[in-house]
Amino acid sequence: MYEVATKLEIGSQELLRRLNALGIFVRSASSTLEPADVLRVRESLKKRSTLRQASAPIPAEAPDPIEEAIRQNLGVDHLPTRVSRANRARSFPPSQGRFGDSRAPRARRQPPDPWVMRLFDSQDRQAWEAVGIHDPREAEEFLIAGITPDDRRLWGSWSVRVIKLARAAGLTQADLEPPQV
Incomplete structure (x- = not known):
């Protein structure tokens, strides 16, 4: 049933x-x-x-007093009808554009640039990308630890934690390198 x-x-x-x-x-x-x-x-x-x-009786449309006043002020017989969003969506098939033509649909909004969202300007971004950091979250982590792109270039691929601990102990990268035999 x-x-x-x-x-x-x-x-x-x-x-x-x-x-x-x-x-x-x-x-x-x-x-x-x-x-x-x-x-x-x-x-x-x-x-x-x-x-x-x-x-069902067919309802007679009573004129809207506001529309009637507007018509009289403008000196026109009728006003254009307003189409709701739901009816507008039904009137055009999804394969067609807004005006019924077969053009490609409008481009979607691009998500914001993550570097800009983290308040990096283009020069900062280029400096971090030059030292191999392509993720703004990672660059932000280095900055919070007080490590600049120049420091990152000196320390190479060492992690933020190691660089931070070495600085606190007064060590350099050369001190952390294994001895060469």
């Missing part, structure tokens, strides 16, 4: 009520239905929807 309700685009409880009104006994949404019962429900839904459409 649940599958039938989803196909008919109504709720399970609504379908249960309609089945009981047609004299078809069903206990729950997990009950099974005979194909003949499904046809009877579909026909009753079609009849009710056509009756509603036929009996």
